[in-house]
Amino acid sequence: MLITQKHKYALRAIYELGKRQDTGPVKLALIAKAQAIPLRFLEVIMAELKPSGMVASKRGYYGGYTLLQSPRDISVGDIFRFLDDAQSQDRCNACDAKENCPLHGECAFMPMWNRVQDAIYDVYNQTTIQDLLNNENDLQMITASTPQQSAIGT
Numbered sequence: 001m002l003i004t005q006k007h008k009y010a011l012r013a014i015y016e017l018g019k020r021q022d023t024g025p026v027k028l029a030l031i032a033k034a035q036a037i038p039l040r041f042l043e044v045i046m047a048e049l050k051p052s053g054m055v056a057s058k059r060g061y062y063g064g065y066t067l068l069q070s071p072r073d074i075s076v077g078d079i080f081r082f083l084d085d086a087q088s089q090d091r092c093n094a095c096d097a098k099e100n101c102p103l104h105g106e107c108a109f110m111p112m113w114n115r116v117q118d119a120i121y122d123v124y125n126q127t128t129i130q131d132l133l134n135n136e137n138d139l140q141m142i143t144a145s146t147p148q149q150s151a152i153g154t
Contacts, residue, residue, distance in 0.1 A: 007080055007083055009035075009041055009045050012035040013045060013049075013065075014049075014054060014067070014129060016030075016031045017055065017066065018129040018130070018133055019133060019136075021066075021067055024064070025066050026065055027064045028064070028065065049083075052078075054068060054079070054082070070130070072128055075124065076123075076125075076132075077127075078125075080124055
């Protein structure tokens with residue numbers, strides 16, 4: 001499984017929507033700025049994600065994007081799988097495409113690559129957007145409770 005920049009941007013965009021879940025529709029420009037995503041790429045990615053049932057858009061001055069599901073119900077695997085289903089599934093885990101593989105049909109490594117793929121997807125499937133939001137909250141609490149060293153005393 002190849003994690004592309006598109007996968008990362010989609011994950012970060014949905015994560016940002018999860019952070020702002022109770023604020024109403026979120027403008028793409030705000031998501032782009034908060035998550036350092038080029039706006040042009042974000043527009044394409046979010047349009048591609050609309051049929052997933054994870055996000056919805058509303059046009060107009062008060063428009064933007066919202067999550068249709070709770071962050072607890074969206075896994076990283078859901079996002080990646082939706083993006084991957086939009087692409088060709090005729091891919092080898094190690095090669096660019098099965099038809100370009102010089103060992104197609106006779107690859108001794110394929111069972112291993114498939115186990116690696118399954119293990120990675122287990123982690124993605126078990127990690128929800130809410131888990132990522134909780135990670136951020138935990139990091140903020142640790143940072144807030146850590147005493148800052150004085151520049152004078154060091």
